Amino acid sequence: MTVAVTIESIDKRFLAFQALRNVSLDIQPGELVALLGPSGSGKTTLLRLIAGLEQADAGRVLFGDTDTRDLSLRDRRIGFVFQHYALFKTMTVADNIAFGLRSRPRAERPDSAEIKRRVQALLELVQLPGLERRYPSQLSGGQRQRVALARALAIEPQVLLLDEPFGALDARIRKDLRAWLRDLHSRTGHTTVFVTHDQEEALELADRVAILHEGKLEQVGTPDDVYDHPATPFVCEFLGEANRLPVRIVGSQAFLDDRPVLGGLSQNQSGAAALYVRPHHLKFVDDGPLSIPGVVEELRRTGPLRRAEIAVSGLTKRLALDLTSQVAPAIGERVRVKITHATAFATA
Amino acid sequence: MSDATLPRHDAAAAPAPAAKPQSARSVVGESPIIQAALITVSLAFLLLFLLLPLITVFVEAGARGWSGYREAITEPDAVSAIRLTLLVAAIAVPFNVVVGVAAAWAIAKFEFRGKNLLISLIDLPFSVSPVISGLVYVLLFGAQGYLGPFLRANGIEIIFALPGLVLATIFVTFPFVARELIPHMQAIGSTDEEAALTLGASPWRVFFSITLPNVKWSLFYGVLLCNARAMGEFGAVAVVSGKIRGLTNTMPLHVEILYNEYMSAAAFAVASLLAGLALVTLALKALLEWRYGDAIAASRRH
Ligand SMILES: Nc1ncnc2c1ncn2[C@@H]1O[C@H](COP(=O)(O)OP(=O)(O)OP(=O)(O)O)[C@@H](O)[C@H]1O
Ligand SMILES: [Mg+2]
Numbered sequence: 001m002t003v004a005v006t007i008e009s010i011d012k013r014f015l016a017f018q019a020l021r022n023v024s025l026d027i028q029p030g031e032l033v034a035l036l037g038p039s040g041s042g043k044t045t046l047l048r049l050i051a052g053l054e055q056a057d058a059g060r061v062l063f064g065d066t067d068t069r070d071l072s073l074r075d076r077r078i079g080f081v082f083q084h085y086a087l088f089k090t091m092t093v094a095d096n097i098a099f100g101l102r103s104r105p106r107a108e109r110p111d112s113a114e115i116k117r118r119v120q121a122l123l124e125l126v127q128l129p130g131l132e133r134r135y136p137s138q139l140s141g142g143q144r145q146r147v148a149l150a151r152a153l154a155i156e157p158q159v160l161l162l163d164e165p166f167g168a169l170d171a172r173i174r175k176d177l178r179a180w181l182r183d184l185h186s187r188t189g190h191t192t193v194f195v196t197h198d199q200e201e202a203l204e205l206a207d208r209v210a211i212l213h214e215g216k217l218e219q220v221g222t223p224d225d226v227y228d229h230p231a232t233p234f235v236c237e238f239l240g241e242a243n244r245l246p247v248r249i250v251g252s253q254a255f256l257d258d259r260p261v262l263g264g265l266s267q268n269q270s271g272a273a274a275l276y277v278r279p280h281h282l283k284f285v286d287d288g289p290l291s292i293p294g295v296v297e298e299l300r301r302t303g304p305l306r307r308a309e310i311a312v313s314g315l316t317k318r319l320a321l322d323l324t325s326q327v328a329p330a331i332g333e334r335v336r337v338k339i340t341h342a343t344a345f346a347t348a
Numbered sequence: 349m350s351d352a353t354l355p356r357h358d359a360a361a362a363p364a365p366a367a368k369p370q371s372a373r374s375v376v377g378e379s380p381i382i383q384a385a386l387i388t389v390s391l392a393f394l395l396l397f398l399l400l401p402l403i404t405v406f407v408e409a410g411a412r413g414w415s416g417y418r419e420a421i422t423e424p425d426a427v428s429a430i431r432l433t434l435l436v437a438a439i440a441v442p443f444n445v446v447v448g449v450a451a452a453w454a455i456a457k458f459e460f461r462g463k464n465l466l467i468s469l470i471d472l473p474f475s476v477s478p479v480i481s482g483l484v485y486v487l488l489f490g491a492q493g494y495l496g497p498f499l500r501a502n503g504i505e506i507i508f509a510l511p512g513l514v515l516a517t518i519f520v521t522f523p524f525v526a527r528e529l530i531p532h533m534q535a536i537g538s539t540d541e542e543a544a545l546t547l548g549a550s551p552w553r554v555f556f557s558i559t560l561p562n563v564k565w566s567l568f569y570g571v572l573l574c575n576a577r578a579m580g581e582f583g584a585v586a587v588v589s590g591k592i593r594g595l596t597n598t599m600p601l602h603v604e605i606l607y608n609e610y611m612s613a614a615a616f617a618v619a620s621l622l623a624g625l626a627l628v629t630l631a632l633k634a635l636l637e638w639r640y641g642d643a644i645a646a647s648r649r650h
Contacts, residue, residue, distance in 0.1 A: 053542050074548035086539040090561040100547035155547055
């Protein structure tokens with residue numbers, strides 16, 4: 001039922017514009033992979049290539065051992081959920097969901113009682129029983145989203161492709177549907193690729209995250225991998241806030257204005273570098289080696305946490321630090337902060 | 349965008365502001381005098397130029413009483429004109445529907461070289477005088493035309509015969525269906541079709557169960573207008589017909605002949621049938637808009 005998807009060095013051009021450059025990605029059977037990237041990075045293009053709605057200029061896509069170029073759209077058995085759902089508005093919800101089954105060649109087509117039964121089962125699976133007679137225009141955004149998913153699941157797809165499945169919904173419903181999709185995936189076990197430009201969504205939902213930037217795959221890895229060990233500055237900045245410190249690396253130590261700020265660097269990358277530090281990887285310390293002196297200039301609340309902004313001599317931007325305890329410094333207080341974790345990228 | 353594709357809707361909605369409460373008017377910022385003047389002018393125009401002629405047609409048609417009317421429209425030449433008109437429309441309209449849908453489909457769903465040229469060409473029949481299009485066919489297929497000798501040698505008659513009438517009618521009425529469909533299909537885009545294809549539907553099934561239902565109202569409008577014009581066309585048809593009574597005379601031509609022979613009551617009797625057709629077309633359109641207005645608006649909106 002579910003298959004592995006192998007993407008081998010795909011290139012895709014639209015006229016002069018290079019939308020995808022040498023993209024390769026292996027997806028395990030039953031895996032849930034997020035394609036993450038800013039707008040225009042080629043996420044939809046890659047998804048459409050997997051689906052066969054777009055032809056690659058170079059490279060190929062395999063389902064299991066089968067080259068998809070040998071498969072017709074029907075034989076690919078793709079469950080595709082479009083960015084704006086693309087429900088058939090002249091059909092009821094039930095007819096929408098049954099469309100794929102009714103499109104099968106006569107020999108493989110289930111009889112109408114069986115189709116009805118499956119539609120019911122799918123509506124229950126997506127938690128929308130009783131809505132079969134409605135038209136898409138009579139549904140809320142979240143309901144349309146789930147109907148689109150039921151319609152895609154009806155053909156018993158080998159691979160499920162979701163293009164910004166929650167893109168058009170408000171923040172609250174997005175969160176609910178996230179948990180629901182995760183749950184659905186663990187029950188049905190389809191190999192799933194979903195597109196999103198919301199890094200939080202990608203990190204929370206996916207088994208692995210693939211980050212696209214200007215048509216290139218910057219990094220592929222588990223959420224922990226990509227978050228804690230970003231491969232490029234772009235990935236680091238795209239996945240969450242980070243302080244950027246211009247440092248010099250000498251030996252295993254990083255120096256900010258001749259002051260050592262971080263030690264134990266394993267990479268042998270002496271020279272100028274940018275040190276990326278997430279706000280929660282900074283902490284207040286009383287004193288000691290590798291600590292950075294500064295002045296608290298602002299305190300803000302960011303959701304559950306409180307954030308201090310600290311001016312440090314030699315830095316144009318203030319350092320952002322997430323407070324882990326209730327004890328907060330006062331504005332204007334002189335403090336020392338220490339980096340607990342950071343990623344260094346050499347700069348030219 | 350729906351406004352641009354739906355001029356009729358605006359026309360139907362136009363009288364409504366007059367019935368709106370005073371407060372609504374001040375929002376628009378026109379003084380009541382200007383508004384009254386505008387309404388009077390347009391009403392007077394409608395009465396004088398549109399309604400009066402229509403009434404005249406029916407009054408004149410009845411000038412000789414019911415039996416005179418019946419005689420005029422059951423007389424053999426009239427019957428054959430009616431039959432010919434229906435036949436021409438029965439060939440030209442389906443042809444234009446098929447070709448119009450194909451052209452609209454190509455323009456709306458594909459990118460190709462010469463697309464803009466094709467769009468302009470579709471409008472050509474609207475910008476060329478029908479008489480000229482008729483003349484072009486005579487020039488091509490007439491006895492003295494470029495293909496005349498070849499056609500005569502093979503015993504094919506086009507000018508002064510049914511094929512000529514059909515060709516001229518097709519040319520003149522071609523834009524109606526395509527122009528109605530193109531903006532609508534473009535607005536809808538092709539994601540619905542792509543969704544159907546990924547669900548395993550064959551191209552035929554996609555066309556008949558997705559594409560066509562999505563544009564059925566525009567298509568119906570187009571057919572309605574195309575048909576009205578096909579039956580009423582005079583200029584182009586007059587040139588290629590030769591006006592052989594009982595053979596190549598369509599209803600509009602028959603009306604003119606009768607009128608020129610000072611048989612005005614008979615002329616108006618036949619004309620009243622054409623006017624009746626126009627009224628039925630209007631009524632159907634109004635009925636559609638009233639009954640399915642929401643569906644039409646919804647399907648056009650997106
Ligand atoms: N049919 C096309 N013709 C020309 N250029 C295209 C076409 N489709 C996509 N592109 C271009 O390819 C690039 C990638 O587009 P794509 O739709 O894959 O982006 P995306 O990552 O899905 O963005 P978003 O998050 O905004 O949906 C864009 O710059 C876009 O303009
Ligand atoms: Mg996209």
